Amino acid sequence: MSRINDVGGMHGFPPIEREIEEPPFHADWEAHVFALNRALIGRGVYNLDEFRDAVERLPPQEFLASSYYERWFRALSTLLVEKGVCTAEELTGA
Amino acid sequence: MSGDHTGTDAAIAAQVRHVEALLEERGLVDPKELDRAMEAFLAKANPDNGARLVARAWLDPAFHHRLLTDASTALTEIGLSMGGGLQEQRLKVVANTPTTHNVIVCTLCSCYPVALLGPSPTWYKSEAYRSRVVRDPRSVLAEFDFHLPPTTTITVWDANAETRFMVIPQRPKNTDNLDEHALANLVTRNGLIGVAPL
Structure with missing residues (x-):
């Protein structure tokens, strides 16, 4: 069964929106998420396939409502809990 | 969450x-x-890398052949590797001709030759591009103001976790007198993705 990310050939999406002179990241936190993910994969906390899987199994509604790097941050957070690096409570600061 | x-x-x-x-x-x-x-x-991962590969391939037919047949090895000849992303990936390079055109995408997520092209633009990662370019590439290219003749065959390459693609655009006309550096300056990121002519 396909997951929400599997959009190849799907009908109904609008024309492509382009941003002229787009920077690599639109906010500082996006660069931090990118760097954190590289560091965690580099340290073997999880691997790239596990990361992709964590992005792609986000609840569909959450997936669609999130920006690209928000998805990354959600996936990274999921894996930190699943790998026992920290608890869900620690993650949210609760 | x-x-x-x-x-x-x-x-x-x-x-x-x-x-x-x-x-x-x-x-x-x-x-x-x-x-x-x-x-x-x-500093390391940007489209200048892809542009250098293309300029060398335009000037050196033997390198062009090696790039198409075993890109991962060929790119080490000019000091590049695919390790600029999260982990080393295989690279396959495809070349445009007067009658055939190539475009790259990742329909499942955002796989992209980051080491050679730098971070990908947001539109490359959008559902709109990923869903539509495999079904109707000609219309998608037209949205980039790139109008290919109906006789041109378009191939769309869908990247995955292990393999990334890069396009060698056609060498612009009247560039016979240009050296490798000047040729590399003509190559754009969108040309290497396949959504723009040079």
């Missing part, structure tokens, strides 16, 4: 800072090292 993903940019920035501090506390990341690694990555 609760449904707080629609929070503001400031809210998510605070969450990211919190997680980064937590990981620093656990000894898993060093913020100074993160900054250094990012600077080094962004």
